[in-house]
Structure formats: C-alpha cells, structure tokens
Amino acid sequence: MTDAPVTGPRTADRADSLHARLVAGIRDIIVRGELPDGTRIPEAALCQRFAVSRTPLREALKSLASEGLVTLRPNRGAVVAPLDPPVLAEVFEAKGALERFIGLAAADRADRTDMQALESLHADLCAAAAIRDADLYSDVNAAFHERMADAAGNRQVRQIYATLQAQVRRARHAVNHDPARIAASLAEHEAIMAALRVRARLDLSERLAQHNAATAHAILAQFGTAQDGDGARKG
C-alpha cells in the first residue's frame, strides 16, 4: 500500500500501471490525513499534482469511492469521506469480526516465516512504545495487524481487513494519542503474542477481538461517542 513515493509530480517512470499508482497515491494522501475529513477534492488539483489528465484520475476516484475513502456526490464532485462516529463504530465492529477469524486462522496456519515477522514487528512495537513515539507506534501497530492478517492465509479477508484498517488509520490521524492507551495497547499485544506462540487459537481470537474493541473505545471516545466496538462480543 505504501510502497510508492508518489509525492513528486512526475516520478511516473517505473511504477505499475498508472491506475494503480493513482489509487495508491491518493489513498496515501487520505490515510495519512494530509487531506482532512470532508475536504473537497477538485479533479483539477489532483490532475496537476500527479501530472495526469482527468480520465485516469476519475477512474482512481471511483475505485477509492468503492473502498469508502472518498464520497462521490453526483455532479458535485468528490470529498474525502466523512469520518463520523457511527460509521467508524461500524468499521470497528466489522474489523472485530474479522479479527476473531484472523486469530483462529493465524493460530492454526502461521508458519515459521510468519512467526519471525510477527516477533520482529512486536519488538519494533515495544521499541516504539519505549521511546513514546505515538506515530511510530501507530504505524508499527498497523503493520503488525496486517501481518497477522497475512498469517491467517486468506487473501479475501486480507484485502477486506486492509480496507477497514485504512479507515482506522485515518481516524487515528484525526485524534490525539493517549500515552496511557499506548501502554494498555502494548500490554494487550504482549498477551496476543503469548497466545500466538503457544497456538492458543481461541485465546488469540478473543484477545485480538478485545484489543480491537479497546482501540475502538479509545478512538471513539475522542470523537465524543464511546461505543463498544464489538457489538458481537462473546456474551
């Protein structure tokens, strides 16, 4: 997702197809929070920025609209999709449903390579927490969870998860980071790794879901709406 440094206008040469480059580039702009929530996106501005004509740019916007990152209003242009708390709560719920599956599947299917990658990312996460770098922590955290989704061995889930995760990352950029939450998050990650190491599938599933719910609570609280984030809790 974040592999192409498309910040420069005409670094067009070696990238994939123009369409892929535009989608990735605009997605990056939105996920990083460079264009705030609700901003209008005039086609001309992005055309100039990426040095392309309107046709491929419009195609990219359509794709991003189906990802939910932009909203297309007929005859009225595109805006960065609003991040209102009810929708965000639904995103966390959906992500929680997938996390439960990811936990069960990853516990069964993670191979040696997966384990090494996750251990490495977990170490990075501890380091980020130690130096209290909230932005770094967020980035490593997202990478960890996407790597866990990889380990689940289901590309459909992987793609859906990435789409939902993009919304969450976007929301993270819009709120302040609470140091206490980082500490709690790290503790949850320790438990997650412990469950993964011994392949405790139900435990891993539950801990991932709870971690997601806790993150949802922390972020939604800053949006003024504290919701559970896991409406399908174990009960």
Added chain:
Amino acid sequence: MTDAPVTGPRTADRADSLHARLVAGIRDIIVRGELPDGTRIPEAALCQRFAVSRTPLREALKSLASEGLVTLRPNRGAVVAPLDPPVLAEVFEAKGALERFIGLAAADRADRTDMQALESLHADLCAAAAIRDADLYSDVNAAFHERMADAAGNRQVRQIYATLQAQVRRARHAVNHDPARIAASLAEHEAIMAALRVRARLDLSERLAQHNAATAHAILAQFGTAQDGDGARKG
C-alpha cells in the same frame, strides 16, 4: 460506500447515475452467469450493449474489479474473474466470519420489521423447496441471508457481505443443484429461524456459520475440491 447524508428522494445509490446503472448492470450479467467464468470482456461489446461510450464503462469495470468480479489485466483487457476453488474457499471462509458476527448482532438488534421480513422470506424459501425450484431457492436463499445481514445493523458488514455473496451466487450458477442439499439447507434454515425467534445469539451465530460451511462444502465438492469453508470453526 457510505450513504449520502440525506436519504431523500435521490440518493447516490439510485439508478439515475449512469455509473451506478453500469456497475449494477454488468454485475448482474456476471452474477447471473450470463458471461461464464474467464470470459474476455471487450469494452466495445459492453459499450454497444449499454449504449454508452467507453469512458463511463471503463470506470464501471474498475469498480467491479475492486469488488473482485472482473480481473483487469494491464493492456490486455478485462475478463470475468476466474472462480477457482481455492479462492472460492477463501470467500466462504470470509463469509463465515461475517456470518458469525451477523448472527450475534441480528439476534440482539433485529426489530419487528426485520423479523417480519425474515419470516416472510423463510416462508418463500419453504415454498421454493416444496416445488423443488432450485433456482428460485437460490435466489430466495440469497435474499434471506442479505436480509439477515441488514438486521445486523452494520452497513459496513452489509456491503462486504453483499460482495462476498455475489461471488457465491456466481459459483452457484456454475454448478448443478443437488436436491438433497436443498433439503438439508432448508432444515438448517428452520434451525436458524428457531434460534432467531428466541434471540439465542450464540446459537444463531453458530447455526449461520455451520450453514455457510455446509453450503461451502456442497458447492466446492462440485468444483472437485471439498474443503471445510470454515477454517475458523469453533474448535
């Protein structure tokens, strides 16, 4: 993805938009199986069929590609996305993960209107089984499950579910319908309705997931690959 703030007479999802009409039209062609798995889709043919130029048609194809219904090969055009068993197994797994959530959430949230709609669809399903109309049974079955997803009250999940369901419906058109499977499916549906009526959330969740797994098994078996379809089973 997210609805327009106003749910008035005209919404972004209406057929008044050419883009929406094209996406829905082409999706219908593919889901109904009119264009078999792997068929090349020359732009010109669809342009003539829908009487539009290539620009909006290409935009529609990009959207469908992000839904996974078509595959875009750079400089080589679009094909109806191949339905190979491993991918289909992943689709069923992902759908199973969502069904678990849908069961938990629908048991909690289904209101009177939801219940009436589901009872009505369930009656239709029984009728379709009684007259042994396999195609009708498939259609009503899909409508029932999408209505159940509605009752879960999460539009993110609802949309992801619809996308996955489209792939399943496509696969259904590619295999023969086994009367024995219809009978078994109906029995599972009876149990699903029983659990829903008494709001047995865990029971409903489990039954939906098992129903999905059984459907997966039935369909994948005809593709020559019998897989579980619920790799994240309860254990």
Added chain:
DNA sequence: CACGCAAGGTATGCATGCAAAAATGCCAGA
C-alpha cells in the same frame, strides 16, 4: 435591509480522438 432571482463562472459527466501495446494473420525458410 432582507430576500428572491437570474446571469456568469466553474467543475463535473460523457463522448471522441490519438498513440501504444497486444493479438492475429501471413509469409518465407528450414
């Protein structure tokens, strides 16, 4: 002074044109 309305400017939606890449057919040589 507030409100309604109309005209101009701006941005979007779609069609068309052109260049490049791939697919196809053809022919020559082995």
Added chain:
DNA sequence: TCTGGCATTTTTGCATGCATACCTTGCGTG
C-alpha cells in the same frame, strides 16, 4: 509441415473537447 519473424488489425490507455449541472454573485424588489 512446422516454425519464426514481420506486418496488420484490434484493443486498450490516456488526453482532450463539449454539454450540462451546480455554485457564486450581483441586482432588483418588497
């Protein structure tokens, strides 16, 4: 007959142009 290379044809990718819908702004009226 088979194979390899080349030219033609087809199709895709992108740019541009035109019509239309929307937003803004200035003016007139109550």
